[in-house]
Amino acid sequence: MIRVVIVDDDPLVLAGLRMILGGSNDITIAGEATDGHAAISTIAREKPDVVLLDIRMPRMDGISVLRRLPERGISARVIVLTTFDTDELILTALKQGAAGYLLKDTSPGDIVNAVRRVAAGEPALSPTVTTQLIAAATKSTDDSRRRAARHLIARLTDRERDVAIAVSQGLTNPEIAQTLHMGIATVKTHVGSVFAKLEVTNRVQVARYVHDAGISAPSG
């Protein structure tokens, strides 16, 4: 038996969810709430398996609720149920630990399926949400530029690479000399070699390459 708490500021939506979920004989409505504050206390009291959570609500929005739950030691699986599907909102919700993200145009049958999936530990995303997630995940690691950057940086000597990374962290030549235990003149020499090999003319462009290559630590 899957115990579900439903949260939405619209009584009509609550009624609809009650009907949809109540119709399944493996699901029980353990509680309801119409704002964020009430949601947290209801979830804390009922300890449901799954929470269906609206985003736009009075008193406290759904994202804040998501953020508060782990702080309270509550580990319910949450499905965000909203009409908004901006990239930022989706990523924020998932980052805050949402197990599902459904748009409100989801069919009753799909909502029930999503609750079952999430209860079983699987994710549940609307198709358009999945599409946006794919776009976000595939654009983050900018492939061709990254490969090119890695290729170029691989041609640097160890010391040049150390200097390039230090440069990309915004350090000055004297600071680099100190942290890498070499003379300022040596730093300048290496910086010059880096410029030549990366075919750039100033430090900011070095920083771009280093970041494009996905390097941050001083590379063992």
Next chain:
Amino acid sequence: MIRVVIVDDDPLVLAGLRMILGGSNDITIAGEATDGHAAISTIAREKPDVVLLDIRMPRMDGISVLRRLPERGISARVIVLTTFDTDELILTALKQGAAGYLLKDTSPGDIVNAVRRVAAGEPALSPTVTTQLIAAATKSTDDSRRRAARHLIARLTDRERDVAIAVSQGLTNPEIAQTLHMGIATVKTHVGSVFAKLEVTNRVQVARYVHDAGISAPSG
């Protein structure tokens, strides 16, 4: 009627897919292939709506097939069907334009559903694949630093922001003056204000903030 081409080096898998998909009266098997080269020519000839594509194959792997399709002007929707679910493989496949990514433990019914979804323009991912995609997408955008950076950059005036972005692209002051149509002295003034507001001392650190904030275009 959804026309499907199935590609797998294992004849048993092909036979299984033939049975599963042939059982649906809205799906036809338009062609089959047992290696990458054959797959490309079959897909080019049959122009199917959906392709079910294995990754590990002789002669040419599935990823290479994915890469070649757009080069040939073919725009079939491809579902990758494999036993491997490493982060890198998933992201690579999706980056190359895969519309679906199913693991081979997917039930026959779910495979049929995935074909229908993909044919309708929706994505189709196995639950564990979705989970990994969420992990990849949520870790890429480093949240707290990004928020801090956005917050600081929001305090810049429009002109200062333009200059900061130009700086972060590695332009020199004269270059910035030219592209933004202002005097070099003005550029210096703005750069100075940016340093003060971002509390940094050189241009590379400005670049870090701008990139952390996820800004690249000159912000209308």
Next chain:
DNA sequence: GGCCGCCTCCACCCCTGGGTGGATGCCGCC
């Protein structure tokens, strides 16, 4: 009107950054 913030520009100064040329010692390879 007066005040304030922003954009624009100027002049002056100093220091770091970046380019050039040269020197030494180390290590591995032919």
Next chain:
DNA sequence: GGCGGCATCCACCCAGGGGTGGAGGCGGCC
């Protein structure tokens, strides 16, 4: 051994970056 690549350092030079102070015009706000 001789050669070449790398790391380390030096001196010199100059252009650009970065700090300071000041000025005028423009628009919104009290």
